[in-house]
Amino acid sequence: MTASASSPAAVTTAPAERDMLHSFATIQRLLEGRRVLDLGCASGAYLRHFAPGSLGLDLSAKDLSICRRQGLNVRAANLNLPLEIDDASFDAVFCSNVLEHVESPLRLLREARRVLRHPGGVLALALPVEGALSDLVGRNRYYENHGGHLYSFTPRNVRRLLNQAGFAPSRTLLEPWPAEKLRRWGLLPAAAIALEYLPRPIGLRLADNYWTVAHTLEAPAAAPAPPAPAVAVPTRS
Numbered sequence: 001m002t003a004s005a006s007s008p009a010a011v012t013t014a015p016a017e018r019d020m021l022h023s024f025a026t027i028q029r030l031l032e033g034r035r036v037l038d039l040g041c042a043s044g045a046y047l048r049h050f051a052p053g054s055l056g057l058d059l060s061a062k063d064l065s066i067c068r069r070q071g072l073n074v075r076a077a078n079l080n081l082p083l084e085i086d087d088a089s090f091d092a093v094f095c096s097n098v099l100e101h102v103e104s105p106l107r108l109l110r111e112a113r114r115v116l117r118h119p120g121g122v123l124a125l126a127l128p129v130e131g132a133l134s135d136l137v138g139r140n141r142y143y144e145n146h147g148g149h150l151y152s153f154t155p156r157n158v159r160r161l162l163n164q165a166g167f168a169p170s171r172t173l174l175e176p177w178p179a180e181k182l183r184r185w186g187l188l189p190a191a192a193i194a195l196e197y198l199p200r201p202i203g204l205r206l207a208d209n210y211w212t213v214a215h216t217l218e219a220p221a222a223a224p225a226p227p228a229p230a231v232a233v234p235t236r237s
Helices: 008-013 024-031 061-069 105-115 155-165 179-184 188-197 200-205
Strands: 036-039 055-058 074-076 092-096 122-128 167-176 207-216
Touching (some): 024 092, 024 207, 036 105, 061 074, 092 105, 122 155, 155 167, 155 207, 167 179, 167 188, 167 200, 179 188, 200 207
Parallel strands (some): 036 055, 055 074, 092 122
Antiparallel strands (some): 122 207
16 A cells, blocks of 8 residues: 655644654654654654655554544554564654553564565664653653553663564664753753763663664574484495
8 A cells, every 4th residue: 555655735734743752853864765664653743754655553543534634644553463564565664652552562573574674674663761850750650641551661671672573773862851841942952962972871861762773684594404314224244
């Protein structure tokens, strides 16, 4: 199923992008020109920035309706089940604040690997941070205010999951908190740069989300079959 992911009319009628991470601009550049599968596309705030032929999957009929009114290419899908998507059919998979909601994160990552062209397919994951300053002193408690959160992830265990699923992680990017206030004060770019230079545990405390970018690996070659055991041939005396 192919259709234009966005059009000039769609941009003017799109919903407010208050749920978008400000650091998405960097991720958008990495995905430019690629056909993207958006897992958990919600109301299309990210999807409408992707190239023609991109596709969004979501379970919410309300969100899918909003996307279709924008002219976006979307399909209903339960991300806890195998994806009804052909193998190696997308250049990139985008998954923002979704992995922590699914029953089996590793299974979804393996499905993402399956539908990506390889080698060279790109996966962009956005994940919230449990135990960050926004979680401890703000009103954004990781589990209490987000009933759908089943898991939390650190960059370290995300890398382990990605390796298990057939990806090579290449970059982690932190989203400063509070991003909206920092943007209004003109400090957001400087804050984002500062987080990259801090020790990662401290940087994570001062962020409320982070991106992990990974690339698909070529499937390993099958191990050669062991040689057949030699059979002794009896000889006549």
